[in-house]
Amino acid sequence: MSTKAAIGVVLVVVGLVGILLAIPLYSFIFYGGGFWAETGQGRGIYTPRSDSSSRPSMSVEQAKYIADQYLNSLKDPDLAVKEIMEFEHNFYIIVNERSTGVGAFEVLIWEEAPHGGMGPGMVWGGVNGGSAVGQIVPEPGPNMMWNAKYGGMMGHMRGGMMGGMMGRQYGGVPTALMPINESEARQIGQRYLDEYLSGGIIEEATTFYGYYTFDFGKNGQIYGMFSVNGYTGQVWYHGWHGVFIGMEEYGEDHE
Numbered sequence: 603m604s605t606k607a608a609i610g611v612v613l614v615v616v617g618l619v620g621i622l623l624a625i626p627l628y629s630f631i632f633y634g635g636g637f638w639a640e641t642g643q644g645r646g647i648y649t650p651r652s653d654s655s656s657r658p659s660m661s662v663e664q665a666k667y668i669a670d671q672y673l674n675s676l677k678d679p680d681l682a683v684k685e686i687m688e689f690e691h692n693f694y695i696i697v698n699e700r701s702t703g704v705g706a707f708e709v710l711i712w713e714e715a716p717h718g719g720m721g722p723g724m725v726w727g728g729v730n731g732g733s734a735v736g737q738i739v740p741e742p743g744p745n746m747m748w749n750a751k752y753g754g755m756m757g758h759m760r761g762g763m764m765g766g767m768m769g770r771q772y773g774g775v776p777t778a779l780m781p782i783n784e785s786e787a788r789q790i791g792q793r794y795l796d797e798y799l800s801g802g803i804i805e806e807a808t809t810f811y812g813y814y815t816f817d818f819g820k821n822g823q824i825y826g827m828f829s830v831n832g833y834t835g836q837v838w839y840h841g842w843h844g845v846f847i848g849m850e851e852y853g854e855d856h857e
Contacts, residue, residue, distance in 0.1 A: 660736060662686055662850050665693040665711050672709070672738050673697065681706055684808075685851050687817075687824075688713075690844025694741065694827075696808055696815075704778045705810040707752045708741040710842075744829035744838050750812035751776035776811045780832030787814045787830040794828065794837045815840075824849075 669683050684698040684705070693711040698704060712735050740746055782790070788804055795802035795818055805817040805824065815829045824846040828839040 660693070660711070660713055662688060662693070662848070665695065666850070668711055668736075668738050669695050669697070669709065683852055685849060687843075687849040688847040689826075690847065692843060694840075694843060695738075698808075702778070705808040705815070707749055707810070708745040708815065709738050710741050711736065711738050741840075742842065743840060744810075744813045744815065744831070748813040748829070748831055748838075749810055752811070778809050778811055780812070782830070782832045782835055784809060784814055787832065787835075788816070790830050790835050790837065791816050791818070791828060799825065 665686055665688075666683060669686070673681050673683070680700050681697055682700050684696045686696075687694045690713075692713055695709045695711070697706045697709065699706050714735060784807055788807065791804055791814075795804065799818070799820060802818050802820050802825065805819050807817075808815045812833070813829045813831050815827055817824055817827050819825050826840060826843055826846065828837055830837055
């Protein structure tokens with residue numbers, strides 16, 4: 603083997619090793635607060651408890667203002683805030699399509715520094731300079747990996763990072779009519795809860811392009827949420843929210 607060929611082989615090997623090392627690091631940065639699991643597998647549902655009395659204070663109205671400002675920047679009048687849920691660590695916001703009622707995408711506004719290090723390159727707008735606190739970010743997990751329609755808009759929010767990933771997974775025209783319908787996804791989700799949270803019950807559901815997100819509770823209280831892939835049936839628990847505090851729902855314009 604010639605010297606140039608040998609050098610080429612070494613560079614290829616080094617590049618592959620670099621990619622393999624980057625994958626778990628990337629997963630830690632964006633998904634360190636939760637976990638990914640096939641249905642019937644996983645590490646159980648984690649509900650963190652911590653003293654949040656020292657975190658920056660923000661109202662639901664302020665969170666709504668930030669979200670509306672972001673949507674205005676997209677210049678798409680079909681997009682609107684459907685629901686805001688306040689949790690221990692962040693505000694969770696569903697953006698839907700006015701014309702169809704289908705969920706468009708999910709965003710977060712952190713009330714305290716997120717675990718795993720979402721940096722300033724992952725934010726849009728907000729009130730706190732280089733910190734992710736008080737700024738709007740795409741929700742990690744299914745919203746970034748399974749959403750088959752809104753990759754371009756989420757790429758805008760991420761400053762180009764991972765732009766275009768959403769929407770390429772399934773090909774074809776994005777649709778909310780998936781091989782696994784909502785009823786079947788509920789059954790998958792309930793089996794998941796039966797295994798990891800005895801007595802847990804699915805509450806509300808939102809259909810997105812590629813997946814469903816379910817709120818779940820126990821003994822009349824909301825515990826959190828998870829998503830079910832509408833093509834594969836995989837379950838992804840949203841482990842980054844913390845304890846549920848309250849929620850506001852907003853009107854839907856679809857017919």
